[in-house]
Amino acid sequence: MSFDTLGLHEALTKAVADSGYDTATEVQTQAIPPALEGRDLMVSASTGSGKTASFILPALQRILAARGDNTKRREKGIVYGPRILVLTPTRELAMQVAKAADTYGRHVPGLRVATVVGGVPYPAQIKALRGPLDILISTPGRLLDHLNTGKAVLSNVEVLVLDEADRMLDMGFIDDINTIADQVPKERQTVMYSATFAGNVGNLARNLLREPQRIDVASHTDTHANIEQRLHWADNSHHKNALLDHILTESSLEQAIVFTSTQRDADWLADRLAELGHAVASLHGGMPQGRRNRVLQGLRSKHLRVLVATDVAARGIDVPTISHVINYGLPMKAEDYVHRIGRTGRAGRNGLAVTLAERMDAGMIRRIQHFTTQNIAVATVPGLEPKSPEPRMFPGRPAGGPSPERGRFGGKPFGAKPFGPKPSFGNKPFAARAAQGDAPRNPFDRPAGDRRPHDSAGPRKSGFKPHPVGGRPSRFER
Numbered sequence: 102m103s104f105d106t107l108g109l110h111e112a113l114t115k116a117v118a119d120s121g122y123d124t125a126t127e128v129q130t131q132a133i134p135p136a137l138e139g140r141d142l143m144v145s146a147s148t149g150s151g152k153t154a155s156f157i158l159p160a161l162q163r164i165l166a167a168r169g170d171n172t173k174r175r176e177k178g179i180v181y182g183p184r185i186l187v188l189t190p191t192r193e194l195a196m197q198v199a200k201a202a203d204t205y206g207r208h209v210p211g212l213r214v215a216t217v218v219g220g221v222p223y224p225a226q227i228k229a230l231r232g233p234l235d236i237l238i239s240t241p242g243r244l245l246d247h248l249n250t251g252k253a254v255l256s257n258v259e260v261l262v263l264d265e266a267d268r269m270l271d272m273g274f275i276d277d278i279n280t281i282a283d284q285v286p287k288e289r290q291t292v293m294y295s296a297t298f299a300g301n302v303g304n305l306a307r308n309l310l311r312e313p314q315r316i317d318v319a320s321h322t323d324t325h326a327n328i329e330q331r332l333h334w335a336d337n338s339h340h341k342n343a344l345l346d347h348i349l350t351e352s353s354l355e356q357a358i359v360f361t362s363t364q365r366d367a368d369w370l371a372d373r374l375a376e377l378g379h380a381v382a383s384l385h386g387g388m389p390q391g392r393r394n395r396v397l398q399g400l401r402s403k404h405l406r407v408l409v410a411t412d413v414a415a416r417g418i419d420v421p422t423i424s425h426v427i428n429y430g431l432p433m434k435a436e437d438y439v440h441r442i443g444r445t446g447r448a449g450r451n452g453l454a455v456t457l458a459e460r461m462d463a464g465m466i467r468r469i470q471h472f473t474t475q476n477i478a479v480a481t482v483p484g485l486e487p488k489s490p491e492p493r494m495f496p497g498r499p500a501g502g503p504s505p506e507r508g509r510f511g512g513k514p515f516g517a518k519p520f521g522p523k524p525s526f527g528n529k530p531f532a533a534r535a536a537q538g539d540a541p542r543n544p545f546d547r548p549a550g551d552r553r554p555h556d557s558a559g560p561r562k563s564g565f566k567p568h569p570v571g572g573r574p575s576r577f578e579r
Contacts (some may be wrong), residue, residue, distance in 0.1 A: 102130045108137055110165050112208035113158055120204055126151035128318040133159055141313040142292045143306055147325075147443060150318065153201045156262050156292050160185040161206050163260060164235045168210070182230070182254035183215070183237035186261050186285065188244070188278065190268040191416045192218040192390060193397065195238045198264065202236050212236075217253075219243045220390025227252050241269060241277035248284060255284040261309075266295040267302050268416065271434075275301060282309055296436055328446040330454045332466065332477040334487045341457045342373075345429060347482050348455055349379060349407060355424040356400065358444050359409045362430030370429060371409040381407040384415065412437050421447045428456040431465045435472035463492035470494070 102125050104114045117123075125133070128146040136142060136159035146152040164184060189195045199216045206212040215229040217239040226243075230253050237244075237253075247253035261282065263269065269278060291310050295302050298315075306313065335341035349357065359374075361367045364385040371383035382396045382405050399405040401420055410418075412432060426445045432438050445452025456477060458466055470476050479491065 104129075107133045109133070109158055110162050112165065113161055113205060116205045116207050117154075117158075119207070126155075128152050128316070129155045129158075131316045131318060132156070135314050135316075136290075136292060137162060139290050141290060141310040142316060143298055143310065143313045144292070144294045144316045144318070145296060145298065146294065146316075146318045147296075147439065152294055153198055153264075154205060156187075156264070156294070157198065157201050157205055160187075160236060160260055160262070161202070161209055161212075164206075164212065165209060167259075182257050183234045184257060184259045185236040186255060186258045186281075187236065187238040187264060188241055188262065188269065188281065189238065189264045190240065190272055190274070191386075191413055192220060192240060192393065193418055194265065194416050195240060196394075196397070197419050198238045199236075202238070214238070217243050217247065218390065220393070223247075230254075241274040241281060244281060245277045248281065255281070256286065258285045258289060260290045260292065261285050263291070263293045263295075263309075265416070266293050266305065267297055267436075270301050270305065272413075275305065278305065279308070296439070325442060325446065325454075327450070328442055328452040328454050330442065330456075330475070330477045331480040332456045332458060333480055333482070334489070334491055335457055335459050336487050336489050337459065340485070340487065341429070341459065343485055344457055344482060345427065346377065347485060348425070348427060349374070351425075353424065353453070354406075356403065356405070356420065356422050357407050357425035357427055358415060358418070358423055358441075359407060359427045359429050360415065360432070360441050361409060361411060362433070364411055366430055367409045367411055374407060374409070379407050380405050381409060384408055384410040386411065386413050412441070415444060416440065418444055419447060420444075421450060423447065424450075424452060426452065426454045428454070428458075431456070431458060431462050435465070435468040438469045439473065460489060460492050463494065466492075467494055 103123065104117050104125050107125060107130070109117075128144065128150045132142060132144055132146075132152075132155040136156065144152065144155070146155075167184065187195075187198055189198060195216050195218050199214055202212075202214045206214070213232065213234050214236045215226070215234055215238070217226045217230070217237065219240060219242060221243075223246075226247065230237075230247060244253060248255070263278065266278075269275075291313075293306055293310060293313075295306075298306055333344050335344055345359070348354070359370065361370055364387045367383040367385045371381050374381040382399060384393060384396050388396075396405070396408070397418070400408050400418070403422065408415075408418075409429075423445045426442050428438070428441060432441060442452070442454035445454060456466070466477070476494075481487070
């Protein structure tokens with residue numbers, strides 16, 4: 102569908118055309134019309150589907166329609182905050198949204214966009230928050246800091262956008278989001294984007310949205326038809342490094358993101374690849390924001406050929422020339438695999454996602470394949486074949502949980518009766534047993550059927566052999 106048929110302002114369709122787009126994606130086709138009507142939305146869409154434009158374009162249209170009101174506010178000297186508030190889980194994603202707002206709002210006169218994220222000095226952000234502002238894009242934590250000090254005003258927000266809401270909740274921002282939402286007028290439009298709306302994300306949506314329209318354009322079961330996925334089994338870390346070195350020398354590789362599990366691994370691997378002559382840098386949440394910005398600029402300008410990153414830092418990276426995504430360290434959650442490989446195959450291009458796994462990673466590979474409902478094709482490199490046999494993947498059921506026929510810790514098959522005959526002792530209450538002279542000798546003894554009276558001779562348990570006279574009493578006699 103053409104953007105001209107979606108009801109967008111001429112200034113916006115011109116900006117979209119200037120960016121080289123003439124046909125709207127599926128999420129844009131489904132989300133933009135109800136967003137223009139002011140409906141609350143719950144949208145599930147995969148990365149690279151054009152979801153950012155699906156909420157930025159309606160937001161810009163609202164700003165264009167309210168331009169006269171903004172002029173009156175300036176003339177009266179009224180202090181006001183943003184009309185549009187976008188919350189994102191990471192700094193990089195916030196920067197990407199801000200870039201999209203600038204791109205599609207290039208023909209919107211006097212557009213003011215501010216980004217408030219961690220790792221940036223407060224004074225510059227405070228200055229931006231004081232002036233006239235149309236769109237504010239922020240991470241929850243830093244915005245809450247400004248709210249607590251009275252530097253941010255949200256009383257004039259008309260649209261609240263939660264981008265990648267599931268990720269924000271995974272990062273522990275649920276209380277911050279609720280606090281921020283309380284500062285925003287209740288008569289607002291709320292748009293929420295998330296990979297899933299189950300669990301806490303669904304509860305948050307029910308609390309913040311009013312009669313939302315559900316749009317499920319793409320889910321984790323997407324085939325990623327333009328992304329080829331490969332799995333290489335490695336015997337050990339040395340074998341994994343050899344496979345990585347081979348992949349990075351492929352002529353088809355334009356730019357690559359190599360994912361690691363920890364910040365330390367990212368720095369170590371980047372240093373190792375730099376020693377081998379690669380134009381490489383690491384990117385993770387432990388780096389100052391200025392350095393992260395320089396690394397991203399180096400990636401976009403193609404000064405960097407390889408980026409070694411963690412999951413959090415790589416969220417929101419949108420560089421069409423990334424041809425390869427390499428999972429050097431596997432993600433902690435299966436859904437993060439989908440976000441990782443979505444960094445390639447952007448803007449209609451083809452991409453390659455390669456996973457390097459050892460035998461200990463077999464469980465996560467099974468979970469990924471169950472989550473995506475796809476089997477990852479196993480590949481080998483001539484001369485670098487694994488010596489160990491390929492792990493059994495048990496297709497057809499998810500990994501990490503109990504077998505349908507066995508208990509979580511082994512034990513009886515499902516539905517089987519308990520082992521052995523059901524005991525007939527211990528059914529009487531302690532008080533009733535005491536009345537019959539059968540109470541336990543101390544509070545830690547458990548009743549064990551019909552006992553002999555306490556003063557009777559003989560062992561208390563059948564088969565018990567008394568200790569010889571003069572010997573140490575057994576634990577049953579103490």
